[in-house]
Amino acid sequence: MRLTNAHEPAKTSDDAAARIAPKRDPETAATKRTDQSSSARPSHWRPDIEGLRALAVGVVIAAHIGFPYMAGGFVGVDVFFVISGFLITSLLLREIDTTGTVSIAGFYARRAVRLLPAAATVLVATLVAAWLWLPRTRLGDIAADAAAAALNVINIRLAQEGTDYLNAEVPPSPLQHFWSLAVEEQFYIVWPLVLLAIVFLGAKLGRPGKFTLARHRNRGPGRTAAITAFLVVAGGASFWASAAWTAGDPIWSYFGIHTRAWELAVGALIAVAAGRIRAWVPTWAAAIASWAGLVLIVAAVFVLDEHTVFPGTAAMLPVAGCALAIAAGCVPHRFGAGALLGIRPAQFVGKISYGLYLWHWPLIMIGPAVMGLEQVRLRHYLLLMAVAFLLTIATFYLVENPIRTKRPLVQVPSRALALGGGLITAMLAVSILMVQQPMPAQENDEAAEITGDDSTVWEMIGESSDVESVPANLTPPLDAAGSDEPALYADDCVTSREGTDLAKDCWFGDPDGEKTIVLLGDSHAAQWFPAFNQIAEASGWKLLPLAKAGCSVADVAEHSNQLGRRYTECEEWKEKAFAEIESIEPDVVVASSYDEKEILADDPDQAWADGWAESLNRLDEAADRVYYLADSANPPGDTPACLAEHSDNVTACVVGIAEATTRPERRAAAIEAIEADTDATVVDPIPWMCDMENDTCPVVVGNLLVYRDANHLSPRFVAELTPQVAAAIPLEAQQVDTR
Incomplete structure (x- = not known):
């Protein structure tokens, strides 16, 4: 925005505007300064x-x-x-x-x-x-x-x-x-x-x-x-x-x-x-x-x-x-x-x-x-x-x-x-x-690398809330965390906020699989893609992710703060997603969404719970099994930014489970309605990422960064949770004819 001064600079020989005679210029403003002694005012x-x-x-x-x-x-x-x-x-x-x-x-x-x-x-x-x-x-x-x-x-x-x-x-x-x-x-x-x-x-x-x-x-x-x-x-x-x-x-x-x-x-x-x-x-x-x-x-x-x-x-x-x-x-x-x-x-x-x-x-x-x-x-x-x-x-x-x-x-x-x-x-x-300024050099020690073989997230979660320093081998590094996205985004398999069409050619897992699992929801569903892709590949299943930015699965009317109005694109896209699921009749559907939504209803929490029950019942008619994967823990604030400020005091970024739970009343109401009114299975992922005994949600586990931003899990951390996801949502291995 240009808020430069209204008056022109001191008159000069080549300043065209300054050479205009006041009485002859038809465009000269009529209102003039009463103090004519100031020659700086044209x-x-x-x-x-x-x-x-x-x-x-x-x-x-x-x-x-x-x-x-x-x-x-x-x-x-x-x-x-x-x-x-x-x-x-x-x-x-x-x-x-x-x-x-x-x-x-x-x-x-x-x-x-x-x-x-x-x-x-x-x-x-x-x-x-x-x-x-x-x-x-x-x-x-x-x-x-x-x-x-x-x-x-x-x-x-x-x-x-x-x-x-x-x-x-x-x-x-x-x-x-x-x-x-x-x-x-x-x-x-x-x-x-x-x-x-x-x-x-x-x-x-x-x-x-x-x-x-x-x-x-x-x-x-x-x-x-x-x-x-x-x-x-x-x-x-x-x-x-x-x-x-x-x-x-x-x-x-x-x-x-x-x-x-x-x-x-x-x-x-x-x-x-x-x-x-x-x-x-x-x-x-x-x-x-x-x-x-x-x-x-x-x-x-x-x-x-x-x-x-x-x-x-x-x-x-x-x-x-x-x-x-x-x-x-x-x-x-x-x-x-x-x-x-x-x-x-x-x-x-x-x-x-x-x-x-x-x-x-x-x-x-x-x-x-x-x-x-x-x-x-x-x-x-x-x-x-x-x-x-x-x-x-x-x-x-x-x-x-x-x-x-x-x-x-x-x-x-x-x-x-x-x-x-x-x-x-x-x-x-x-x-x-x-x-080009690099992050301050980490003089801290390296943490034990989580490989999934000798060490796992599950084994180290209980001792991670007391970590004092950001490990030198943190994965991903803090300055790369913001760009560390699931492969779905690079493959253009997440519909944008303004889009209403389903992403095309987005089949993953085993392309020759005879059984199908659908991962449905917003970015909080898409964050689980690394784990489900590994499970689908190992089980010989096809994986179809259906994800749209900021769009919940629940049958509710949402307001988009980014769009400044009712999120009608979500409703249109969601109807297409349900139609696609009904046409392919998958074996398993996993639905998940961020609980932090602005619901257009007199009682938003109740509307959210009823909307989830309505949507899951509809999915149940098309799929053999339906799972509701509840929202993940979300410590307030940007985790990488917090760690950058407190590289030698990681505990400053660790919060309790209650503080890390987004809209706990809404979450509880949805789970209660789903368990009472649907045949869907509720899966709570918070125990996979939080220390239930000490009531804390660590942000660094081993050498892994848990959160890539303010509320999304990092892809590498999710990949290391594959055993927990597979145990909660089992896919039987496809029988292969070896004759």
């Missing part, structure tokens, strides 16, 4: 926009720190998009009116000196802070985020990461807020080129009164019509995409420029029409519109929340509000919202809003670790925001303002571009350096 400076910036950054921060009743503060991003569309287009149109063309090098040079110094400062500082205070297991991902931010593609990276179900429990990146900057930079890359193309085509056509490259101040009606037509078509297509695709693909819709471009286009349209707005709109109407716009923005903050399907059509509320406020400011009027937006505190916050936006999120994400806080209260966040404010002021006066007003950079675009290229290269270099 004639088109808009104090109301400065105030809108302050409002926008304020509500964004309020939402991020959990300020009561302001969950919709994320709409501040949309306000910034509209502002950016207006300001950038106004600047480009003034340049066209003055010079007859657009200096692409000059435009990018101005963006470089304004945006990159502060962004580079915050990005490098965040990387260093992450290296010092966050678990080293996260450093690689954060460094990759930094590289993506430097290249202005972090919105694409975040969308890709957000669609990865196994990353759902990972804390947000301290650089996540750079996504909106990336969206704006992508707009900045395209929009000046489009305007230049329109000017060039107009010059080629050479029709009098329509297009010309001659220097003039009055825009030809043909050129204005062409620009307007492009904005209407492109913006309309983007709005349609936002309205049509957000519900089905909320992550890409939230981060993607394809569903955000219309917000920037709205601001650009106001810039194109500013002269007519000033000429046609009465002052009293402008005053009313300014207040109406402000009310719409504030209403969006309090009406919308994290459950709103966004952007979609809901984004119309803050966008319309901002558009009204900006358009109203094109008309000289009294008694409008500008009186409130123009107060000194709002002007100051608006002036430093870019840096404040950059600093606030890393402080929220890393600050609690610096302060040693496990539970963060609102008062702690307010203290961190005070620190962010001080850092912002320092960055503005020591980095941002001195560089963007430095004459050698402002006057010579090549120097500014060289500076920008150097800063991007430096950010990439620091990112690469951080990515």
Whole structure:
């Protein structure tokens, strides 16, 4: 998100915008600063926009720190998009009116000196802070985020990461807020080129009164019509995409420029029409519109929340509000919202809003670790925001303002571009350096390797809760745990959250087997694949895994936090899975799911229990035997991250069985209903991974890491549990004719 200052730098000889005479520029904003002694303020400076910036950054921060009743503060991003569309287009149109063309090098040079110094400062500082205070297991991902931010593609990276179900429990990146900057930079890359193309085509056509490259101040009606037509078509297509695709693909819709471009286009349209707005709109109407716009923005903050399907059509509320406020400011009027937006505190916050936006999120994400806080209260966040404010002021006066007003950079675009290229290269270099940082060398002793022959998980589970140090031969290593997935994922045999079709060509075990076992459920079912695949191969059975991200087997309606709505894709996929099972009539079905689901029912736990009974009875009609494999133990928090922080105190990551049991009441209700109302066999895996005598769930057993993330067992650990799984769910060996 670009929250750069509303005013231009000090006027220079080659700054097209600064050369416009105030009385002759049709696009000059009517509201001017009363203190004309400040030569740093150009004639088109808009104090109301400065105030809108302050409002926008304020509500964004309020939402991020959990300020009561302001969950919709994320709409501040949309306000910034509209502002950016207006300001950038106004600047480009003034340049066209003055010079007859657009200096692409000059435009990018101005963006470089304004945006990159502060962004580079915050990005490098965040990387260093992450290296010092966050678990080293996260450093690689954060460094990759930094590289993506430097290249202005972090919105694409975040969308890709957000669609990865196994990353759902990972804390947000301290650089996540750079996504909106990336969206704006992508707009900045395209929009000046489009305007230049329109000017060039107009010059080629050479029709009098329509297009010309001659220097003039009055825009030809043909050129204005062409620009307007492009904005209407492109913006309309983007709005349609936002309205049509957000519900089905909320992550890409939230981060993607394809569903955000219309917000920037709205601001650009106001810039194109500013002269007519000033000429046609009465002052009293402008005053009313300014207040109406402000009310719409504030209403969006309090009406919308994290459950709103966004952007979609809901984004119309803050966008319309901002558009009204900006358009109203094109008309000289009294008694409008500008009186409130123009107060000194709002002007100051608006002036430093870019840096404040950059600093606030890393402080929220890393600050609690610096302060040693496990539970963060609102008062702690307010203290961190005070620190962010001080850092912002320092960055503005020591980095941002001195560089963007430095004459050698402002006057010579090549120097500014060289500076920008150097800063991007430096950010990439620091990112690469951080990515290559190894985990701290483990000087601890090696643990006894679990082989399944001389030593087993079952034999060592009782002595593992007292392990003090992370073994040097830990498998998988902590820095590789996050990517240690069951083979199902590499083989594309787990349906994504957005998918509704069954994975194809996903038969495992013995391909020539005459009997079939089906493993059905979500990722907590898929985590058991290594054990069931070994059992199926040894028994001569075919194995068909049917798994979908976040989709339970129980016949219930679920809400997906990632999608922000009812998880209808789960219901559709589940029906196809049941139909497939009914068609193949397997010998055994094993069903399992994560208990942590948001159930859409008045009594979620009872609905969960009844839904499991309903689904297992249906499976029982298609299969000879049905097993309910209850959810595994899940110690709270990311286990590899905890171990990275406590490499010499592993017991800090060990919890009791009750604490490691997800929704114990729901789990107990489901087991009771299944045992009472179905013929399915209940299998409880918790004794396989927890020390029942000492009431603890170890996280390291021998040389094995038990959990690969916050709630999934590591594949190697599951593979070593094969004997326990085979004893609980026996498959008779296929008889082979040796004659």
